[in-house]
Amino acid sequence: MTDAGHSELTRRQALAAVGTAAAGAAALGAGVAAARPAGGSDVQDDGNGLIVAGNVRLTVITPRLVRYEYSARRRFENRTTMLAHNRAARSGEYRVTRSGGTLTLETAALTLTCPVGSFDPAAPQVTLKHSGARVRPAWQPDRYVPAVSGMVFLVNAFESWPAQVPPLPPGNLGGWLRCLDGVRDTVNLQPGLLSTHGWFFIDDSQSALIGDGDTPARRAADPQYRDGYLFAYGRDYRQALADLRTLSGAAPMLPRQAFGNWFSRYAPYPDDYYRTSLLPTYRANGASLDVLVVDTDFKSPNTWNGWNWNQRLFPNPARFFRWAHDQDLAVALNIHPSISGDDVQFPLAQRRSGGALKAALTPASRFFSALGKNVKGAFGPTFVWDLTDRRQVDSFMRAHDPLEKQGVDLWWLDWIIDEAYSGIPPQELAADVWIARAYGRRPRMRQTRWPLLARNGASYWDMVGTRPGPWGGHRYTIHFTGDTYATWGTLAMEVKFTHAEGNIAMPYVSHDIGGFKGETDPERYVRWMQFGAFSPIMRIHSQNLQTRRLPWEFTAPYRQAAAEMLRVRSALVPYLYTAGRIAHETGLPMARGMYLHWPHAPHAYRAEHQYLLGEDLLVSPVVKPDGAVQVWFPEGTWVNCFTGIRVTGPTVKRMRMGLSDVPVYARAGATVPVRAAVSPAAATAAPIALRVHAGADGVSRLYHDDGHSHEHRDGAYSWTTMSWNDTDRALTTAVESPTGFGGPTITRVDIVGLGGAPTGVIVDGRPVPDKDWSYDPRSRTASADVVVHPGQTQAGGSDVRA
Template sequence: MFREAKGFLRVVLVVWLTAFAAAAQEKIERPGRVLTIEPGSGGVILRCETGAVELAQVGPGVVRVLADRSGNLAPVRSYALADLAPAASGLEVDESGQGLRLKGDGILIQINRDPLQLVFLDGDGRPLHRDAEPGGLGFRGEEVLVTKQMPETEHYYGFGEKTGPLDKRGLAMEMWNRDQPYSGDLDPLYQSHPFFLALNRGRAYGIFFDNSFHSYFDMGRSDSSTYTFRAAGGPLRYYFIYGPEPKDVIRRYTNLVGRMPLPPLWALGYQQSRWSYENEKRVREIASGFRSRGIPGDVLFLDIHYLDRYKVFTWNRRRFPDPAGLLADLGQKGFKVVTIIDPGVKVQPGYFVYDQGVAKGYFCRRLDGSDYRARVWPGDCSYPDFLRPEVRAWWGDLHRVLLDPGVAGIWNDMNEPSGWKHDVRAGGLMLSLSPIREMDMVHGPADAPVPHAEVHNVYGLLESQGTYEGLRRLKPEERPFVISRAGFPGIQRYACVWTGDNYSNWNQLPLSLTMLLNLGLSGLTFVGADIGGFVGSPSPELYARWIQQGAFYPFARTHTMILSGDQEPWSFGPEVEAIAKEVIRLRYQLLPYIYALFEESSRTGLPVMRPLLLEFPRDETTYAISDQFLIGPDLLFAPVVEKGARSRRVYLPEGRWVSWKEGKVYPGPGWIEVATALDTLPLWVREGAIIPLAPVMPHTGAKPWDPLSLRIYPGAGESSFTWYEDDQKSFAYEQGQWRRTTATVRPAADALVFQIAAPLGAYTPAARSFRLEFYGLAAVAAVTPAAGGPGLEWVYDASRRVLIVQMPDRGQAEILTIAYK
């Protein structure tokens, strides 16, 4: 009897849940039929049975879609665009022919009226993507959502800092900044980037869901024929961004949300960190270790133990009795120092930061008006309200305590924001308990409070804005360097980012690549992962393989946690030290090439570290490759990511590829098998490339780039590369103090012609010479400069098929003709 009753109740429950789910689905309100069409700001407004939808063109190929259930289309704050919001440029209404169409710059929007359905087409009328039926836009309670049809051949990239494969088709993801050490497919993590790039047989578009609330992307996991993105609140606002090339999408997206400012050159050097180098003596030992071993390095990090009982903007005078003296001595050795700063301010009357924040009312509040508090490293903490400009300005000015003694950069950590309810402490150790996922705080002025649900994902962005602007205000002649753990679109305007607390295991090697590549496709160029892993200690083999790939991360830093083993490049024995030394030295040689890529990114948003699909979007083999990457357009690196591997398969895209060390030529497209001994660096150069190189040096400021070498790999046609130079540290480049120089190589009858164009810009580097290295040449008979050309010396190595030419850099156009025998 009881069993039968249980069975009956189970059936009733299933029926009820099914009915509830159906009812919940029915509660989605759709715009329905289009009733009227009105001119709008830069586009049109569609008045519908439910609410209104505005379509506006905000740039070539970029359309903003804004929907409101009430019909009120008043502007809503965008944290990502900030003051970059573009002016709408208008859409032409065309009701002739195939119903209602809107014509933009290189894009068409077909509007099906009953019910409303948006179909995006290219300028030739070929469909790009379309709303799902019965409608793409919807409202469910406070939630806003968009559902699109998903073609079988479409692939999805970006989404910022996400674990899992490169292509996110078939996955579901969450956007909510969370302090969470990660491995495998854990989601969400420290950053939220509600943007993706879609690629379908060579044609690309992007979607930016401009909403800071807790959001979700279901890319065909629930229904393989559609994808949906939704948010728990906020505006239903997204941008459709057409390519047709993936690079076009990134350029146009970063034109909306901003791009990375050009960093100081020292920030592109190798960086060393741990939680924590416990005192001044240990920091000096680490600095001496790099210089005595001939391993280049530019930056040392100080984690939380430099602080007085973890209170921000203080110094622990027992551990670091003379900060200014230490930093001056390190500066003499060519080291910059970056210090950590968390947003949590210790609740302690008499502590100047806390007292100022309380007196000015600068801390986040609860709904009842009291200060919000949570536990962080110092204990009970208050949180600055970075939504308010005056709080950001105050916070930025507090950095004078660090900059005056000589700190060069700031590391923003724990800014998701992170906090917990309870912890257990023993001496210098602490175990946090009950992490807080939803903080019940409010932001903004008391008469216009903003819920934390809206601000949570942008808290780290706003803190980094205050930090960057403060550093630029306090040191106006120096480019700020800020690194942030949390982020949202726009963070790149103020900080570089890293992928947070990873683990020292082999799974992290391929995982870090997919995360960094997708961050790059999401508009973030200056990115990195903790080399060697943060949690735990790597084996010598793991560290060797990690430093080989990590030396090519845009942000290259080894970092590890408290109680782990030493993780300096020399900590794993002579063999691994030699491997680390070689690859770090190669990074420093490549700095002229890397710096040029960073400067390009500051103008275009294109990443330095690129998946193959970005350069070869019509090669569908590249769509799933994430264990190889390109450094700029011309260097292809295939790191070893498996334990014990002594060979690996490598895919070479279209073209001819030359191995970096051996000079062997491989044709593409196709797969090859290569040997990968522990000291092997699987690196190739695309034929036609010109790669500028600097001399090996202990740090970026050791000496000028003299000689400036150019590695030239002539191809079947003409090719060129433009490198960029400035003073590497100030903002003088904004007033024209920069230099761009283009080198070109082209084949001629029984000869090769090499040309250096007259440099552009007002910057003049120190006197120097060029060393030109031409690879893959047949027997050379003569090297002849144009009339009035420079005196030069040359030597041809027949066994290597390499020609080396030495000549002065006269700062003017030069032409060389290389005649073959």
């Protein structure tokens, strides 16, 4: 595919924006200062981060993040890009001077110099204050050839693409891949924001521009125009991610349901399977089922390109949705952005597009038939949309209307083989990210917290996708990582990949738990389920009915060990929901590489198969046969969440875990909120148990709101602070809310990691009767039944002592 057929359209749409500036200056560290000349009358400085001198414009976004633009025509760009979502972000904490033809900018983190009269490919030059190192950006070449074409299917070379990902630059801590399709072992990652060198540069010069609508614009021709972002953070990686959030926007706040158990399988299930078999079996095994992902076989006339229900499987779709919602189930439908020419909706879709839909070169249905998947339905021509054309976007989105009216909650855009495309070259726009944005801007989607479940960061036509990469995708996407093989190597890669994607601001990573392709041996399946239970999204998926992925499809003891992980996941929802809220607010991912908290510890960079989940849990999934695991414990005391055994760090321990043993440890002093009993993840009023991990003082937090609406934006939420005094063995809770929104009811407190049974338990000064508390020596846990009602005022809480 070339962009020749679209160049006229995009050139008409392109508008040159003239940069604005006003005279003024700001003193370093002085905040927003009054406008005044800075180092010469030919420097324009508005005193709040916008500086123009000669052909250069600098924008101080934060003291650690500076935008550099050069334009020989002095025409600077104010419109947003997928990366630069927030053009209003500025900082007044800087000092700027000009000496002759050189402009110098100083902030608390860096000193930047550049010529103002001509473009120097080595400009700007930057001195990093944390190390004294002098660095300079690497600008992307003007020409770009996609590393992998969508036409690779014609030569059966699709699965060769991972080998084409280049090694990471020295020091870079990794970031992303579009997907893990075809991956069987560890592969290279694309770069992320974080580097041990303490800085990172993003060249945004060629990225498409975004106005108010759904049509991107190509930049005006200016062969010397450069636009880049310099991040200087030293080892303060957490602040670097906060700065990226400032520039690129926040990850969405997911509904509470998203953190429960998901089920999917590529098989033609009838609706009564979900009603009479799947959900009852989950509940019989003591686990909640929270999200149903209905794969492509529900469609008609073609199971890949259809836009209507297969009436044999779903005779009454509206009734199916009513049943699902009555059972606190969210339903996702699989969509491929293509439509069969013999679909009854095709004439309307074509008319809405203005007759612009084009026949696909490589219809997916034919490939799947050739590869052994019997795609049902007619095999007429397949048509695709250009999702950068306003009329075609409208045509594509309105094709969803009948299904949405029946009750679908979220969409799984399974965009890997179809040729729906963006009429912008791949070096200017990442098609996956653009399409996710189009969903996010759909009015109906704005009424829900659900984003799109989709691949992220490139396109089918450019699998390696080195630019413009994934930037901005975190605002719209739960990252579906694709159709992986069921191997130990894939499991290990997923663990590494999950926390690495936090380095591109992506907190919500969703793997096919158990692997998609091929049968898995029972031990590996259990280890995959253990990883899934302690990952951002727990979504079981598989290739067909023959690939076992449900615990009760295995024999003992694997059945019991895997089913326990469904129950653990159900219990963890309050903790995970809190971690999601923190990701939304701060830019910190749910799964965090160890270096985010211990940036000066060499072991933190080598421990790539472990991570922190949220603030308090250290997770080290077993990724090798026979239970072998190596865990690095940072300084402090760590308590095994299942056995109560304490480990004092810093230390590295090599252990062999039994089949049911899960290497998850809590910080001593941490209080992990869990569901007191099994209940649907969507349930707002479900009671909470607080699991305190003894061994040190500590403070933890629990976030609570209604779980689904946008009322939290108006203050309808609460934070419960849980403070543990280890000397007194006392837990104090306090609830705060800007609007008086109450916290959840607490009905049990577990104290994990005790050396023996306590002599008693006291709640708010009153002894708890002996019959209402117990001690389990196997897990070193004392448990007490309590009743702590949610605070109804701005401050409320309780005190528990053991």
